[in-house]
Amino acid sequence: MITVYRSLLRLYPAEYRRVFGEEMLAVLSEECDQLASRRSLARVRLFLREAGGLIGGAVREQLRGFLQIEQELSFTTGRFAMRNGFRFPISTIIFMALILGCVLTAIKKGQDIASSVPNVNPPLPIHIQPVHSILLGGMPLFFGFFYAAGLIGWAILYALRRSGVHRLADVSTAPK
């Protein structure tokens, strides 16, 4: 069990492992010792709880490291709380709702006009491709491009973090 826990601890950021890794392993091994004489079902339950806790904790710490989001996820109570730094501004929600309302109204108006004058435009001799088909054709390309750009950005950030370059900001050249 301890070997599995040790492997799961590798999912945590290196800095976190350096500070808490040994303590966590000590706690886990104490728990295993306490359960050594108990039934195998209790041991399985402990293993599942601890493995789940380690994976969840690792995800939280990695997210915190990458995005610098201070989020508090408590899987025990199911509560999810965010701090002020990541709060969605209420004005944004209002503007988004307003824009959505305008778009829906414009669509409705357009449909009303189209249905009130059905044959106002004579058929054209040449075939014009509808604009939405052009847009739909270009959409996957558009999303693919930005998805790739996002992946490249993430890879660069990940490589920088792994290299430890962000710690250079903490280096002081002058004696304290």
Place this chain on the structure above:
Amino acid sequence: MSLYDMSCKDTMESLPLTEPVLLILLSLAGQPMHGYAILKDVERMSNGRVVLSTGTLYGAIRRLLDDDWIERFEEKETPRGRQAYRLTSQGRRNLQMEIDRMKHITRLATLRVATKES
């Protein structure tokens, strides 16, 4: 705004505490404890209802250390991997604020329920 006001504002934003965090702080209120002792104390205090995993416990400990609510307690002869923690004065103050908040709610709830029943 003074530093004290800012600290109070931060504390108020952190309240109410989640149950695991409250129980961790309560277990450290009496004496310094190391990780395994905290786990067992939390389980005992909640009558087995809250069983923390090591990952969850150390996630909470990391946040509480960052926020300066708890601190490492240096013991004379600490075995390897058994680091003890204790409440800071700020942590104790915040815990007291949370207890006061809960007392107020309990009082209010008792009063309202009693009024309704009568």
